[in-house]
Amino acid sequence: MTPLPWIGRAPDAPYFIDETGATWAPIGQNDAITWPELAGLYRRRDMPAVERHLHALRESGVTCLRLMLEYCHREHRYLELSPGRFNPALVRLWDDLIALCRRTGMRLLLTPFDTFFLWLRWKHHPYNRANGGPCASRRELLVCPATREAVKARLAFATERWGGSGVVFAWDLWNEMHPAQGNDEPDSFTNFIEDVGPFLRDLEHRLHGRAHLQTVSVFGPELGWKPWLNEPIFRHPALDFASSHFYEQSTIDDPRDTVRPAISAGRLAREALAQIADGRPFHESEHGPIHGFKDRHRTLPEEFDDEYFRHMQWAILASGATGSMRWPNRHPHVLTPGMRRAQRAMAEFLPLLDWPRFARVNLNEEIETEADTVAFGCGDARQALVWLLRHGPLLADGRLDPAMPPRPATLRVPGLAPGRYRLVLWDTRAGEAAGEAEALSQGNGMLAATLPPFGGDLAVAIRPR
Template sequence: MTSLPWIGRADGAPYFVEESGAAWAPIGHNDAITWPDLAGLYRRRDLPGVERHLRWLQEHGVNCLRLMLEYSQHDHRHLEHAPGRYNPALVQLWDDLVALCQKLGMRLLLTPFDTFFLWIRWDSHPYNKANGGPCAARTELLTCPATREAVKARLAFATERWGGSGVIFAWDLWNEMHPKHGEADPDCFARFIDDVSPFMRDLEMRLHGRAHLQTVSIFGPELGWHPRLNEPIFRHPLLDFASSHFYEEGTIDDPPDTVAPALSAGRLTREALSEIRDARPFHESEHGPIHRYKDHHHTLPAAFDDEYFRHMQWAILAAGASGSMRWPNRTPHVLTPGMREAQRAMAGFLPLVDWQHFRRVNLNEEIGSDPDTIAFGCGDAHQAVVWLLRRGPMLPDGRLDPEMPARPAALRVPGLAAGRYRLALWDTRAGRPAGALDGVSQGDALSVTLPPFRGDVAVAIVAA
């Protein structure tokens, strides 16, 4: 079996590449070992069913899953019975999943804990000192030296057993890092990273001769409440890329319509990129209608949720992120077939852009278009990505009216060097080309009129 190529950072561009230098962008979602699509892994109840599901994901453009090594909604899914004493059923589960991913070419973004259940079910967790673990209180998870050693040992076990393959895209060293995990001290973020990141990188260099990429993630609203957290999340020198979770109150976590979440996602991506001072990628690794689902106990209607999902992923990509990953927040806890079609549509668009040489800046506020159209985009001197979204009209349920008259749109993209450009239009709903045209930049901007379209259109602009 051919080993899956490892993923690294592009040289000087904020995107990912395979070790061959070929562009690679993560298209996927958050999943969990207890949720329906992967539940058959546990005690090998239905490995063929899981393999069929992974193949189906591949057919829809999915190439990466974000997973917690431990999703402890239930006690029997703890990875360790006690620190250093691993649960054989969970180890077998991960052996099987990594083998399937290797076989099929699927990659994993892995984090050691689901910190939500680690927090709310702390009384039963093996790391709790009351249960024989190292940590006296869940508020000391990031600062307790003994707990830190247990976390490093868990990560060491994971890379020793599963890290020798390109199946591992990257390590998210701590899921949704929060000051409350470290005695309300924001500086605990940097101290944790300073300790765990070099430990993991040095160990992987000894074991594998190279190291997987590293990040840490955060519940995005925390960045507004505690601005000091931007430094370790976006600029820590030991991390390879930045990650945030977009759960803005009212627009994303409980969406009133399908346009407001896109506006928020585009703005939040621009804000994230403004915090990064080097060429590291930014990856949005969690979003969804969490307040509507968790607090109101309501699953969005599929037609609405499909459009909400599609608009979010295009707003984030066009604004300059490397991609995004939905947390399902649905009953059952899986993505809809319509969301899979949206992922396949994005996978078809990606080859239109030379990502490994794309030194983009965000252009959401600089791109010009018609008043009834919202522009999301990024570009450099040689290429650009633009997504145009109509503001309306809306259906009563908050979706854009699919029967709206198709209308042309003016487009002005600044920053492109003087010369001729080819514009490839992409139908994000159908996942197919929607036409092409040529344009000329005079050195300050490229200005064209796009042919008529209805709700939205994506555009890849490259030198002719």
């Protein structure tokens, strides 16, 4: 079996490549070992079903799943029965999953804990000192020295056993860092990163001769509550790329239409890129209707959710992120067939741009188009990506009216070097080209084009003729 190439950063652009130099993009979603599509792994209850699922994901263009090594919604999936004593059933589960991913070509973004349930169910957790663990309080998880050693031992076990291949895309060293996990100490994030990150990187170099990429994630709304969080999340020199979770109140976490969440996601992506000073990639690794699902016990209607999902993923990609990953927040806890089609449509679009040489900047506020249309985009002097989304009209349920008459649009994109450009128009719903156009970028660096009529949205890949 040919091993999967390892993933690294492109040297000249804020995107990813594999070790052969080929473009690689993290198209996928969050999953968990207790959710329906992976549940057959536990005690090998239905391994063929899991393998069929992974093959189906790859056929849908999915390249990566984000998974917690421990998802402790209940008491039977702890990776460690006590610190350093690993659960044989869970170790075998991960052995099997890594082997299936290697066979199907799936990669994983791995994080050691689901910190949401770690926090909620702390009284049961093996790391709780009351249960023989190292940590006296869940408020000390990030700062307790003994807990740090336990976390490092967990990551060491994981990379020794599962980190020797390209199946691991990257390590999310801590899922959703929160000040409350570090006694609200302003240096708790930085100290954790500087302790755990170099330890894991050095160990991987000794074990494998190289190291996987590293990041840490954050619950995005926190960044506005405590501005000091931005420095370690977006700029810490020990991290390879930045990650955030887009859960803006009302617009994203409990959507009432499919347009406002996309606008919010584009703004949040622009704000994230503005925090990055060294050109590292930015990946949005969690979003979804969490408040509506978890607190209001509401599963979005499928047609609405499919459009919300598609709009979110295009807003984030076009704004300059490497991609996005939905937390399902549905019952059952899986993505819909329509969402899989949307992932495939994006995967088919990606080859239209030269990502390893795309030194993009965000252009959401600089692109000019019609008053009834919002533009999301990024570009450099050679190429650009634009996604246009109509404001309406909306149906009563909040979706764009599919019967709206197609209308042309003007488009003005700054920053492109003078010359003639080819514009490939992309139907994001059908997942296919919707035509081509040509446009000239004048000496003032502004490309001006008139686009043919389109309905609710349109993606445009712009490259030199």
